[in-house]
Amino acid sequence: MTSQAIPRSVGRIRGSADSRAVSGGPRIVPLIFFTILVIGVFFLMIYLRIALDRTAFELDTLTDQIAVEESAQLDLRLEIAQLRDPQRIATQAEEIGLVFPDERVALVIAPISAVGDAPSEAPPLSALSTDR
Amino acid sequence: MKPRIWDRGDLRLLVVGLAFVVAWAGIGYRLFDLQGTQAVALASVGYDQRIRTQAIDPPRGTIYDRAGVEMAMTVDGWNIVVDPQLIEDPTAAALVLAPYTDSDVATLAAELKDAQDTGSRYMEIVARVRVSEKNVISAAVDEADIGGVFYRKQPLRVYPAGSVAAQIIGLTRNDDGSGLEGLERTFNSELEGDPGELIVERDPYGRVIPQGDTRLRPAVPGSNIVTTIDREIQFAAEQALEKRIGETSARSGSIVVLAAKTGEVLAMASWPGFDLNDRSTATPEALRNRAVADVYEPGSTLKAVTIAAAINEGVVNVDTRIDTPPSVTVGEFEYKDHGRNRPSLTVADVVKRSSNVGTIEIERRLGPERHYKYLTAFGLGAPAGLDVAGERHGLLDPPSSWTVTSGSSIAIGYAVGTTALQMAAVYATIANDGIWTEPFLVSQILQADGSRIMTKPRTRRVLSSETAATMRWMLGRVVEEDGTGRRARMTDYTAGGKTGTSQKFDSEVGVYTEDTYASFIGMAPLDDPEVVVVVVLDTPTGELEDGTDLSLGGAAAAPVFAEIAQTALHQLGVAPDKD
Numbered sequence: 130m131t132s133q134a135i136p137r138s139v140g141r142i143r144g145s146a147d148s149r150a151v152s153g154g155p156r157i158v159p160l161i162f163f164t165i166l167v168i169g170v171f172f173l174m175i176y177l178r179i180a181l182d183r184t185a186f187e188l189d190t191l192t193d194q195i196a197v198e199e200s201a202q203l204d205l206r207l208e209i210a211q212l213r214d215p216q217r218i219a220t221q222a223e224e225i226g227l228v229f230p231d232e233r234v235a236l237v238i239a240p241i242s243a244v245g246d247a248p249s250e251a252p253p254l255s256a257l258s259t260d261r
Numbered sequence: 262m263k264p265r266i267w268d269r270g271d272l273r274l275l276v277v278g279l280a281f282v283v284a285w286a287g288i289g290y291r292l293f294d295l296q297g298t299q300a301v302a303l304a305s306v307g308y309d310q311r312i313r314t315q316a317i318d319p320p321r322g323t324i325y326d327r328a329g330v331e332m333a334m335t336v337d338g339w340n341i342v343v344d345p346q347l348i349e350d351p352t353a354a355a356l357v358l359a360p361y362t363d364s365d366v367a368t369l370a371a372e373l374k375d376a377q378d379t380g381s382r383y384m385e386i387v388a389r390v391r392v393s394e395k396n397v398i399s400a401a402v403d404e405a406d407i408g409g410v411f412y413r414k415q416p417l418r419v420y421p422a423g424s425v426a427a428q429i430i431g432l433t434r435n436d437d438g439s440g441l442e443g444l445e446r447t448f449n450s451e452l453e454g455d456p457g458e459l460i461v462e463r464d465p466y467g468r469v470i471p472q473g474d475t476r477l478r479p480a481v482p483g484s485n486i487v488t489t490i491d492r493e494i495q496f497a498a499e500q501a502l503e504k505r506i507g508e509t510s511a512r513s514g515s516i517v518v519l520a521a522k523t524g525e526v527l528a529m530a531s532w533p534g535f536d537l538n539d540r541s542t543a544t545p546e547a548l549r550n551r552a553v554a555d556v557y558e559p560g561s562t563l564k565a566v567t568i569a570a571a572i573n574e575g576v577v578n579v580d581t582r583i584d585t586p587p588s589v590t591v592g593e594f595e596y597k598d599h600g601r602n603r604p605s606l607t608v609a610d611v612v613k614r615s616s617n618v619g620t621i622e623i624e625r626r627l628g629p630e631r632h633y634k635y636l637t638a639f640g641l642g643a644p645a646g647l648d649v650a651g652e653r654h655g656l657l658d659p660p661s662s663w664t665v666t667s668g669s670s671i672a673i674g675y676a677v678g679t680t681a682l683q684m685a686a687v688y689a690t691i692a693n694d695g696i697w698t699e700p701f702l703v704s705q706i707l708q709a710d711g712s713r714i715m716t717k718p719r720t721r722r723v724l725s726s727e728t729a730a731t732m733r734w735m736l737g738r739v740v741e742e743d744g745t746g747r748r749a750r751m752t753d754y755t756a757g758g759k760t761g762t763s764q765k766f767d768s769e770v771g772v773y774t775e776d777t778y779a780s781f782i783g784m785a786p787l788d789d790p791e792v793v794v795v796v797v798l799d800t801p802t803g804e805l806e807d808g809t810d811l812s813l814g815g816a817a818a819a820p821v822f823a824e825i826a827q828t829a830l831h832q833l834g835v836a837p838d839k840d
Contacts, residue, residue, distance in 0.1 A: 200336070200337040200392045201392060203335075203336040203337065203392075204336055204337075204391055204392045204393055206331065206334070207331070207334060207336050207391070207421055210330055210331040210332075210334070210421030210422070211421045213492075214422045214423060214425070215425060215492060215496035215497075216422070216423060216424065216425060216496065219496075219500075
């Protein structure tokens with residue numbers, strides 16, 4: 130029992146001494162990696178925050194721009210409606226000397242015949258033919 | 262000797278320890294109090310301090326004519342204001358700003374200087390200018406590098422057509438923008454929309470916290486109103502009315518143009534008028550929509566109701582001969598005819614010659630109950646249903662309160678009060694094969710969610726189709742066959758109608774005066790009427806070249822009908838039916 134216990138404990142001591150000797154160097158790498166990661170995340174968060182703020186600012190600018198354009202569009206709609214004001218047109222027409230005709234002639238155009246119906250009269254083009 | 266459990270040092274330690282415990286317990290209790298007991302209340306107080314609620318005004322709806330042209334709309338208006346304390350040189354500022362104000366440079370500079378001296382921080386320079394003008398001002402201000410000039414946005418209600426349909430559209434208040442008159446008032450709840458709100462978190466300096474709590478409840482824009490008004494016909498009606506009132510020196514007048522088959526009001530003109538963009542012209546007289554607010558005795562134009570009722574009831578037909586002595590006495594009142602009539606006239610000639618005596622005889626045969634039934638069926642004594650502010654019922658007593666002369670008087674258009682619009686609906690019934698249709702001014706309401714509410718006017722049959730056709734034929738003779746309405750004849754279209762001349766009643770003295778309401782109501786084209794036009798002139802005076810008295814409807818109002826009906830039919834694209 131005793132003779133078995135000593136080598137086992139020696140082995141344990143050896144083992145732990147070995148592992149310390151082995152991990153003394155490699156354990157710094159994860160620490161550095163972790164530190165870099167933390168710093169990276171820290172700066173990433175700062176960057177994201179700035180980017181978010183910048184986007185919010187751009188969104189605000191765009192919203193303002195939309196409002197300005199909408200306002201201009203409304204103003205143009207108003208201008209169109211004002212240009213179509215019958216009073217303005219009548220005044221302008223008067224200024225350039227236009228008058229209502231004394232006698233108006235109304236031309237009543239017969240409805241177009243259905244597809245396939247033969248025309249009852251000679252077509253206008255033949256009537257205008259010069260070699261007749 | 263009894264061993265000492267506590268020595269002096271232990272006691273001090275205990276006291277200090279207890280003091281710490283008490284102190285930490287106090288701090289713990291306070292923390293618990295703040296974070297536990299009062300947590301909700303304090304969080305709420307903090308939130309209220311950070312949060313700002315900003316009301317969002319909904320844009321007011323637009324009013325369109327039937328072709329979709331804006332008649333009233335809201336655009337962004339701007340107030341140009343200055344902080345006098347931030348202006349270094351009042352004269353230089355006045356030099357730039359004065360051209361956009363009513364003041365000259367010296368006056369404005371003095372006002373700015375006074376404001377500076379009194380310590381004022383706010384002075385309005387220009388109120389409610391459009392964005393285009395604001396841009397010009399702001400460019401001038403930037404170029405001159407004037408400090409202390411600010412721009413405040415404010416909704417601006419504008420009316421692109423100025424005075425056209427002014428009484429119909431109405432006005433809004435300057436302060437809160439709510440409707441004051443006309444459609445702006447009647448449809449205010451639809452036009453104004455629902456306000457929204459923006460809730461944002463702000464820092465102690467009032468700046469928005471970018472990732473803070475933001476809640477937006479958007480404003481619901483006001484609904485848009487599409488009217489039945491045709492802007493071109495409306496303008497033509499207003500021009501014709503103004504011209505005729507100038508020629509006849511009438512006190513006022515009104516015109517209604519109704520689409521005969523649908524009841525749509527195509528035009529409704531009143532004189533005097535005003536410019537919607539210039540409130541100084543909006544006097545109470547000018548604001549009055551006379552076509553619905555002025556009640557008048559319609560005179561002979563109402564004979565159409567009496568005769569249509571009698572024909573529809575089978576009491577008479579067009580060829581029935583009616584005795585027409587020069588006068589007839591009812592009770593103590595003597596009714597006479599204008600001019601000389603034959604001893605008897607057919608019903609058709611009673612209409613053509615507008616015989617009072619003949620119409621009274623027909624009414625006597627009809628009887629008061631049936632007469633009243635038709636008067637109400639034609640929509641008299643009740644609002645025409647236009648939903649316009651100031652619309653009047655008119656005056657029509659029930660037969661139970663009629664005197665011995667009431668039936669006779671009403672038969673020829675006295676002892677009854679109507680509006681021009683009610684009379685338009687009466688003649689539209691005849692034009693529309695005997696079906697009375699409620700006139701309407703708003704065809705649809707376009708809501709912000711894209712849905713639309715269409716107007717469905719009430720209708721009812723009043724006359725048989727045959728009676729309506731007979732009436733149209735008789736009314737056609739009035740115009741086309743040298744009846745009293747021959748001056749209503751048009752070059753392009755056939756027309757039918759009836760003249761009306763009623764003496765005005767002086768309620769103070771209690772007698773009828775020589776002043777008249779001259780009117781003409783007609784329809785065209787006669788075979789298949791598309792429009793009904795009513796022209797009413799209040800107290801026209803003067804004479805035509807042939808000596809005809811202009812106080813008569815056939816002389817003063819009939820030519821206006823011809824002008825407007827022809828224009829309206831051209832505008833609607835109705836083919837002429839005259840060679």
